[in-house]
Amino acid sequence: MRPLGDFERAVLLALIRLGDGPYGVNIRQELETRLGRAISLGAVYTTLDRLLEKRMVSTRFGDPTPQRGGRAKKFFTIEALGLAALEQARRSSEAIWAIGFPAGEK
């Protein structure tokens, strides 16, 4: 499995945090809040599309709403492959940090 990029990791973690209802707008808001920088919807779509291609996320359409001009939301859900990739990324990151800060050493 190819390692996840930083932004891919952030998007997958945002999907976990947002639970059942993550779609373009609230994923972007969550990322902006957590990462403290402006993020475009396009960047979010691109990353989600890439993760979709890797089968790490799946999509479903919601009901159309008036706030969206009668258009449906496209919801995203993290899949088992996405969770496994996150776990691998976490282990890899911990191993790297352990080089400089080994457990049990002062």
Place this chain on the structure above:
Amino acid sequence: MSRVSDSPRLAQQLLRFLLPMDEVEPTLGDLEEEFLSNAVRAGHAHAIRIYWKEAMDAIFHSAVRGIERNRIPLFAMASGLLGGELLIVSSVLARGPMIFVTYAGLMLVVGLYLRLMRVNPFASRFRLGLGSFMTATVTFYLFVTLILHPHAREIPLLGHVWRIGLMLALGGAASIIIATLTSKDMFPALPVAYIPAFMYAWLIGVRPRSAAVPFFARFVLPFGMWGHEWWYAGLDILLWTVIAYVIVLGMRQRGRRFAR
């Protein structure tokens, strides 16, 4: 269910036209939602500005994704551009054997592309083919130029070739746009890469003459040289035939790789 909004109609039409079909409605919905929220929070003018910015950004990112998915049209553009540039550089530097810088450059691009695509089953075959082609071409060229026809160095060999390279680059760009817009298989889009080169050849008054010339090679030949020296045309037939062959074989291998 729908409600009338003042979000920019032109931006919406652009999104409808430029985004893949399955991305249009969710993207328009997200932008609409953001537009209403921004209009309440920061005013109508600000919301319109943000809408346009986000719409352009969505189109840009969608195009990038399209290119990622359609690497072969990207290759068509890259090889056209690189080939054209190499031909210009070699025409500035020297005549004669310097042509092999360009040939080797084009072949290198094809080889790198195949490596990037991880087309391993084909790699050894490609190396063998490339080696044979380059050896045969160098021998033939040196023989013709240096022994039989030393004056051949003075022929403006590269006059039309770099233009064809440029035309291929333009065609490659057009094929990328088509593949990106339609989000379909690259096969319908790839022939577009050759149309400008074909039109250029037609405009300079050259017509394909031999039925033996492979179909792909007819479109990319520097026909302008046809009337000067047949062996140059022969070399280019070989070059472009090999490149077209490699592209087609690469595509098939890619299809197999993804089918697994």
